[in-house]
Amino acid sequence: MKFIAFNVRQDEQPYFENWSRQNQIEVKLVADALTAASLKQVDGYDGVLALQTGSYPAAMFEHFKRCGVKVFAIRNVGTDNIDLAAAKANGVLVTNVPAYSPNAIAEFSVTQLMQLVRNTTIFRQKIAEQDFRWAPHVGKELRSLTVGVIGTGRIGRAAIDIYRGFGAKVIAYDLYPNPQLQAEGIYVDSYDELFAQADVITLHMPATATDRHLIGEKAFAKMKAGVYLINTARGTLIDTKALLAALKSGKVAGAALDTYENESALFNHDLRGQKIKDPLFKELMQQQNVLITPHIAFYTTTAVENMVLISLNSAKSVCEKGTADTVVKIR
Template sequence: MKFIAFNVRSDEEKYFKAWEKQNDVQVECVAAPLTTEKLDGLAGYDAVLTLQTGTYPEKMFEKFKEVGVKVLSIRNVGVDNIDLKAATENGILVTNVPAYSPNAIAEFSVTQLLQLLRNTTLFRRRVAAHDFRWAPFVGKELRSLTVGVLGTGRIGRAAINIYRGFGAKVIAYDLYPNPELKKEGIYVDSYAELFAQADVITLHMPATAADHHLIGAEAIAQMKDGVYLINTARGALVDTEALIAGIKNGKIAGAALDTYENESPIFNHDLKDQPLKDTVFKELLELDNVLITPHVAFYTETAVENMVTIALKSAQEAVTKGTTATLVNQ
């Protein structure tokens, strides 16, 4: 059995090598992304492993079928930018990693909120300028706030537990409520109801066509004045221009964004000394009450190991058994 993995970072390599040795499966690691030019070189490989972010070559699955690749194994959760219909039509199995470390993302989202509530970015800038005054940046205590959680899957539930530990009131909305949480009565009946009640809105849901720009001008207008927005989920959930307008007019007190709707050309690239071509993103960066991180909420040692090993195991099972628990196009 022979696999090839694309977009392999240096922090992933040791986990690939350890799994390869333990399972007697040849795994070739490539730092570059999968491109059209590389499709012709895939003959002889049983599975291709790559990351969800970015774009994929046109007619990729047709080429997989032609050269004998049986499985595409994604080292992430999201498969919203993968043509699953084309994969199925060409007999290619697609797998993902449904949960590599829910706590990593949940902890990060709360960390970012705490920074917003205590104005740490503003204080860092003042201290760097040798201005050690406090006012006017008085903070807020999390226990005094109502946190609205959109999406109560593994990550959302982990976040709920952390927020409760701080003493915050938690409400939630999910199209598919968790039975245990439903018994506790934390769910509201609509997005609008959550928007109207929450001091903090934190996103932990997948991106679908129906939820594109869920957080837009109309939704923001329904929110409480001075609301905080945390997005460690998917960039497409937020209309960035509407968000900027909400921040500038004071409707939104602060936002923490670990993902951005047009992030692929920016995140995980070294762009220092280069002008930013994305004027909307540049405007975000200039806002004092916006925290931007380059899609790193997941990025812990535990999560990286799980992403690699689960993706490899899924590919192995899919090749040998024709199915696996992480199959997404069955």
């Protein structure tokens, strides 16, 4: 049994190497992404590990079948860019890491909101210019706000606990309500109801084809004036063009975006000295009330270790037992 892992960063290497030694299983580490050009590198391996970012070669699973790869283990949650039907057709199991650290993402989302409501980015800019005046950038307290949480899985529930700790009123919407939260009366009946009530909207849901641009022009029209929007989920949930219009009109007071709908060409790349070719992203970066981070809400030592170890153990389980607790269900 031996594995090959792609997109391996330096911070992941120690966890891969320790696991390999402890389990006496060869794991080849490749820094580059898995592409059509590098697909031949998987020949002779039982499992392939990768990150759920970017896109994969169209014929990847056919190649896996031909060379005997049994499992494709991603070190993330989402599978929206993986051709699961092709995986099933070629007999390759796909595993993910359902929960590497819900708290990491929940904590980060609250951190970003706190910066928005207390105008810290604006004050950093003012101080750099030696302008030490306060007005007119008065802040808000979380306990005075209604926070609307969309998606109440592990991450959403962790966020709810944190917001409650600040004394905020929390409402939520989920297509599949959590029974405990439902008993507490936290849920509203529709997106529209949440949009109408929330001072803050924070997204903690997966992305599907039907949810693309869930937050768009029509949704913004139903929101309170001066709403704050936090997205640590998936970039495709927000229509960026509509968001920019809402920011400029004042409908949205501030946005914290850890994901962006066209992020694959930008995030986790060193583009210093290069011109950004994406006009929407360039415009986002120019907004004083927008915080952009390159998909790093998950990025803690706890999460990185869990992502590596759970994906490796999943691949090992599939090779030894033919299944794993983390196998993605394909309809």
